Amino acid sequence: MTLIIVTGMPGAGSSTVIKESLQLRKEGESEGIEFIPRNYGDIMFEAARERGLVEKRDELRKLPGEKQREIQMLACNKIAEWRESMNLIIDTHCTIKTSAGYLPGLPEYVLRELKPDQFVLIEADPDEILERRKRDKTRERDVENRTSIEEHQFMNRAISMAYACLTGASVKIIENHDGALSKAASEFFALLKMLSKS
Amino acid sequence: MTLIIVTGMPGAGSSTVIKESLQLRKEGESEGIEFIPRNYGDIMFEAARERGLVEKRDELRKLPGEKQREIQMLACNKIAEWRESMNLIIDTHCTIKTSAGYLPGLPEYVLRELKPDQFVLIEADPDEILERRKRDKTRERDVENRTSIEEHQFMNRAISMAYACLTGASVKIIENHDGALSKAASEFFALLKMLSKS
């Protein structure tokens, strides 16, 4: 089975691109293209809430690093189990910005367990990301500016290449610009088709 | 024996720099500086052609990721064998741009086998690279622009540091600008001399 890991910083729109491209699948040619989308953060949040560690999802980022790593591993084990029997798209972050800095979303011990076949980075311009975050009132987010978004994007790209090196999987960058969601979704769908054939 | 891995994206001129610096060796002081140059892509192409997978070299990039990785490993095993008895310069790519994105040229399992002593990145300005690609009619190449070349160079530098981390080997950047090939070749030759002494 195939495991695709899709990453995007908050505001890049990774979940939206995934949703839109699975919509394309329903509408058009879908022969053999069966991928189940799952959100790593959701799986972590469930695990953390079950243990009474958090009530709201944004609190995850504020837990001590050690706790975060523990919950990360619980979620990882679930995914590794599902991965045996289905094609998966896991929506997650390259790095999570915490008060201790950039926490790797997919450290080595997670990668060894998951064995992903493909990485996808969903990106947008820093200004687009800032605007989208302003509009999204459902999440508590740290105040950021253009420079800090650029820095985060740099660190995400850099660590994605460490992920590529450790797994042998390719890293595809898909740009998700304002007003061009269908372009991004088509690119991602083309990738799904290609990976389904191989 | 010493293994130097030289990388450069298409148009950076890695093969030319290697050739020119080995010419310097013939002309001048060459005491103890014996390196055999080999091209990773050539070795992969031979292996793939023998198996009837491709006819032209540029088709390699278009094979499914899994097939590419298989051929990569066959070439890797050959190099690891040669490496036992000779000083080698392997000319290759940090990442290969495929339809699935940036495929790592030297994933962990290749690095563990090869145990390189030194990495060299041959770089040039994006505009120089674009011009050189236009002039080179012998290869089929995707249309690219300044931004996509810059992105590729970013990803190459980033993954080279993952390679450095995993192997402990240094990464030397040598700039190969238009009209300054002899400068690049001298820098590379100086490195060969240094590595021959140590």
Add this chain to the structure above:
Amino acid sequence: MTLIIVTGMPGAGSSTVIKESLQLRKEGESEGIEFIPRNYGDIMFEAARERGLVEKRDELRKLPGEKQREIQMLACNKIAEWRESMNLIIDTHCTIKTSAGYLPGLPEYVLRELKPDQFVLIEADPDEILERRKRDKTRERDVENRTSIEEHQFMNRAISMAYACLTGASVKIIENHDGALSKAASEFFALLKMLSKS
């Protein structure tokens, strides 16, 4: 016990930030915040001088890569030993600029031994770094310009993400601008407090 690795290129001021923040600890609330600062280069220098390999500290960078790696490992073993019984702040470099290029300061075999809990990058603007180096006459340093400093900073950030990937530890960037040392020191002190609690 907790191991924090603080890195900064020459002129970034990593040692100064550490010193200043430990001063903050003495002056204020220090309950349970006990960290011993050590400089990786000092430990390496001692080891190299004991073996008669160097007389001055700057000569370390000029040793052949193999020798540097040997000494790096000796220092690493000492730190791993101390780490068992105390909270440590290790002041070092992400990469060391040598004639063979960027030598990784914390290659995989060092990271596996040290198991750091946190990375901190102390950064400043390239112009600030150049000015500080000019003012510091105590060290022999290669001539550099804005571009080469930027390149070095790029490589440091990139490799720090490989370190993060291999260890699971976060990477915190702290900016140490001219006239704002106390801000940098406070940020670092806040991190020490946070890591002491967790």
